[in-house]
Amino acid sequence: MNHLPLLSFAFCASGLLVHANKPVQPNILFVISDDQSWPYASAYGTNWVKTPGFDRVANKGILFNNAFVTSPGSSPSRASILTGRYPWQIEEAGTHGSSFPTKYKVFTQVLEENGYLTGFTGNHGGPVTGRFQVGSKIL
Numbered sequence: 001m002n003h004l005p006l007l008s009f010a011f012c013a014s015g016l017l018v019h020a021n022k023p024v025q026p027n028i029l030f031v032i033s034d035d036q037s038w039p040y041a042s043a044y045g046t047n048w049v050k051t052p053g054f055d056r057v058a059n060k061g062i063l064f065n066n067a068f069v070t071s072p073g074s075s076p077s078r079a080s081i082l083t084g085r086y087p088w089q090i091e092e093a094g095t096h097g098s099s100f101p102t103k104y105k106v107f108t109q110v111l112e113e114n115g116y117l118t119g120f121t122g123n124h125g126g127p128v129t130g131r132f133q134v135g136s137k138i139l
Contacts, residue, residue, distance in 0.1 A: 025115065029057060032081070034074045038065075082106035 031054075038044055041051045043058040044065075070080040073096040076087040080094070083104050087094030090104055108118040 028111070028116070029061065031057075032078065082108065 039046045040049050041054050041058075042049055043051065043055040043063055069077040071077045071087045071094070075096045076094045079085075079090055079100060080087055083090055083093070083106055085104070091101055093100040093104060108120075112118055
């Protein structure tokens, strides 16, 4: 008796079971824009500004209506968001337009350690070591 078809089915089915038990990680898109006030996106009800791409993402995810920052400056605020620390706790990363010590772990590193792919565009505000470095990726 040829057991190959039965063994093939069992092997494939076991792979499906392993895949079926793997928890699904949500996609995370975290967007920060500098110097943009809340009414300047149509997702917030503004009818004289059209932002269809932003609106689509906002409609399928979470749209913040209230947000608070640790600093009025953009770089220290981004550094605080990335590290979860106040600007005064992260040395030069907590100042505007300075370097970011790699000794401070950022949340994108934690995401990478847990199987996420991370990236950025524009001002990232993360650890820099001669070249741009975000998490374990040197760009």
